Amino acid sequence: MKRISIKQEVCIGCGLCQVYCTVEHSKTKDPIKAYLKEQPRPVSRVRVETSKPNSLSIRCQQCKDTPCVTACLAGAMTLDKETGLVVHDAEKCIGCWTCIMVCPYGAVKPDSTGKIIAKCDLCPNLLVPACVANCPNEALVCEEVE
Amino acid sequence: MTKYVIIGGSAGGIGAVEAIREVDPVGTLTLISEEPAPQYSRPMISEYVSREATLDTMKYRGDQFWKNNNVQTLTGRTATKIDFKEKFVELDGGDKIDYEKLLIATGGKPFVPRMEGGEKDGVFTFTELSSAKGLESKLENSKSAVVIGGGLIGVSAAEALVKRGIKVTLVELKDNILNLILDKTASEIAEKVLTEAGVTVITGQTVQRILGRKDNQAAVGRVVMTDGTEIPCDLVVVAIGVIPRTELVKETDLKLNRGIVVDRLMRTNIPDVYACGDVAEAHDFLLGENRLLPLWPLAHLGGRVAGYNMAGKKAEYEGGTVMSSLKYFDLPIIAVGNVNPEDIGAYEVIVELQPTKTVYKKILLKDNVIVGFIFLGEIEKAGILFRLLKNKVNVGEIKDMFLSEDFGIVTLPEQLRQKMFVVN
Numbered sequence: 001m002k003r004i005s006i007k008q009e010v011c012i013g014c015g016l017c018q019v020y021c022t023v024e025h026s027k028t029k030d031p032i033k034a035y036l037k038e039q040p041r042p043v044s045r046v047r048v049e050t051s052k053p054n055s056l057s058i059r060c061q062q063c064k065d066t067p068c069v070t071a072c073l074a075g076a077m078t079l080d081k082e083t084g085l086v087v088h089d090a091e092k093c094i095g096c097w098t099c100i101m102v103c104p105y106g107a108v109k110p111d112s113t114g115k116i117i118a119k120c121d122l123c124p125n126l127l128v129p130a131c132v133a134n135c136p137n138e139a140l141v142c143e144e145v146e
Numbered sequence: 147m148t149k150y151v152i153i154g155g156s157a158g159g160i161g162a163v164e165a166i167r168e169v170d171p172v173g174t175l176t177l178i179s180e181e182p183a184p185q186y187s188r189p190m191i192s193e194y195v196s197r198e199a200t201l202d203t204m205k206y207r208g209d210q211f212w213k214n215n216n217v218q219t220l221t222g223r224t225a226t227k228i229d230f231k232e233k234f235v236e237l238d239g240g241d242k243i244d245y246e247k248l249l250i251a252t253g254g255k256p257f258v259p260r261m262e263g264g265e266k267d268g269v270f271t272f273t274e275l276s277s278a279k280g281l282e283s284k285l286e287n288s289k290s291a292v293v294i295g296g297g298l299i300g301v302s303a304a305e306a307l308v309k310r311g312i313k314v315t316l317v318e319l320k321d322n323i324l325n326l327i328l329d330k331t332a333s334e335i336a337e338k339v340l341t342e343a344g345v346t347v348i349t350g351q352t353v354q355r356i357l358g359r360k361d362n363q364a365a366v367g368r369v370v371m372t373d374g375t376e377i378p379c380d381l382v383v384v385a386i387g388v389i390p391r392t393e394l395v396k397e398t399d400l401k402l403n404r405g406i407v408v409d410r411l412m413r414t415n416i417p418d419v420y421a422c423g424d425v426a427e428a429h430d431f432l433l434g435e436n437r438l439l440p441l442w443p444l445a446h447l448g449g450r451v452a453g454y455n456m457a458g459k460k461a462e463y464e465g466g467t468v469m470s471s472l473k474y475f476d477l478p479i480i481a482v483g484n485v486n487p488e489d490i491g492a493y494e495v496i497v498e499l500q501p502t503k504t505v506y507k508k509i510l511l512k513d514n515v516i517v518g519f520i521f522l523g524e525i526e527k528a529g530i531l532f533r534l535l536k537n538k539v540n541v542g543e544i545k546d547m548f549l550s551e552d553f554g555i556v557t558l559p560e561q562l563r564q565k566m567f568v569v570n
Contacts, residue, residue, distance in 0.1 A: 049556035051554075056554070056556040070161075071446075073442050074206065094198070095473055097480060098471045100480065101470075101471045101482065104532070104566070108529070109526040110526075114476050114478075
């Protein structure tokens with residue numbers, strides 16, 4: 001199973017992971033348009049947290065016990081048995097926020113429409129997720145884990 | 147080959163099917179459901195009535211779910227009797243289904259108090275698709291509705307009806323709507339949002355009688371309130387609460403309190419018989435005791451735990467508590483645990499209210515352990531608090547950060563993070 005882990009000691013809290021995540025999840029994939037023009041506004045599925053001197057880049061951790069999948073009212077959050085990943089179906093999502101209530105990382109949030117949630121999907125169209133590929137200090141690692 | 151029988155095909159029954167099949171792909175699995183196609187999301191009835199969801203999009207699992215899991219479904223059938231000694235379930239029509247492992251997941255039914263006029267055409271409940279369909283079919287020719295009960299279901303019903311252009315009066319007997327979930331402040335904010343959306347909210351009163359129409363006494367025409375006021379309406383939705391459907395096991399050896407009492411493995415007192423969901427009284431991790439908690443996610447989780455144990459893989463139910471996430475008219479609220487204790491003086495309360503931004507946060511602690519919280523408006527980090535509450539973490543060192551924008555995983559002590567927030 002793929003998962004993105006964080007090397008806390010080298011995260012400098014620059015926030016570029018948020019920027020690249022936002023752009024990758026935009027329609028235009030263009031930073032200027034993504035941030036200034038697109039509606040609905042694309043949102044980052046990563047959150048950089050800072051508590052000086054520490055910082056962390058937080059996203060869905062693909063929990064094995066999948067509290068969000070169990071809690072989902074609509075059947076929109078599922079565990080893909082083949083990949084081991086927690087997959088969100090935006091078409092089925094009703095934005096009930098139950099997954100937000102039970103996500104221990106606070107890694108799920110309402111998207112900018114306020115109608116459905118947004119969470120890390122490991123950038124299915126990229127070989128390496130955008131946040132990992134563009135982390136200047138290589139604090140993010142996408143690895144295969146059991 | 148083990149013979150599994152499940153009574154009830156909603157959140158709990160589906161959870162059990164999935165868990166059983168993870169462990170035992172070959173045992174025979176029979177599921178009995180009164181509903182023709184039980185695999186829909188009951189919480190989405192509101193979306194169905196408001197037309198934000200269709201019968202298709204409100205499916206909790208796909209149509210192939212039963213087939214894919216090799217489940218023999220007996221839909222549109224009612225279990226009428228269980229013989230715990232001979233280990234079989236009897237159905238309407240007399241068929242007998244033998245079981246080796248049985249799950250009772252019969253759910254709850256809406257509580258409808260005896261009321262003059264309660265039988266009139268136009269009175270509905272709001273927890274089953276069949277009643278929701280009946281209600282929906284009346285909307286085109288209806289102008290106004292009275293919803294009795296200002297809890298989760300009542301407010302959902304009010305929202306759905308208003309979105310369909312119905313003039314809605316929501317009636318709550320207590321002083322505040324959603325009073326089992328929210329405190330007064332949060333309830334008042336929610337009430338304001340409802341009112342602004344066009345719902346008339348009446349608290350401290352209830353409906354005493356339902357009267358007929360002048361031209362048709364058999365149809366709803368108006369209701370009479372406790373104080374004698376009359377409210378004209380075409381429809382009445384009764385949403386006072388749900389009660390466990392225990393009629394199947396009344397006067398048997400099965401241990402019943404208000405619901406079927408189960409242990410942490412979701413076992414009843416009778417060997418090989420399990421129960422989960424709205425019909426069961428299961429563990430509350432906050433109270434440390436059993437209680438009824440008719441919530442969809444807990445029914446599903448309980449069903450999963452029951453399924454694992456039925457199939458021979460030991461699993462323990464971590465329990466639930468009062469926990470709700472709301473989105474009425476796009477106001478997000480997450481409320482967990484004890485947010486409204488009578489002896490509030492005995493608790494430490496961390497609170498923030500920003501009326502201009504519609505943000506309200508309240509966290510209750512006892513001896514530095516979170517026992518309840520409300521996040522209204524800003525909810526993204528509610529799950530972190532939920533984990534701290536559930537695991538009864540001493541938050542003495544970090545509680546000052548709870549209201550800070552910087553609060554997050556990074557503000558948790560390293561040791562705690564390693565213990566509780568690593569990938570499990």
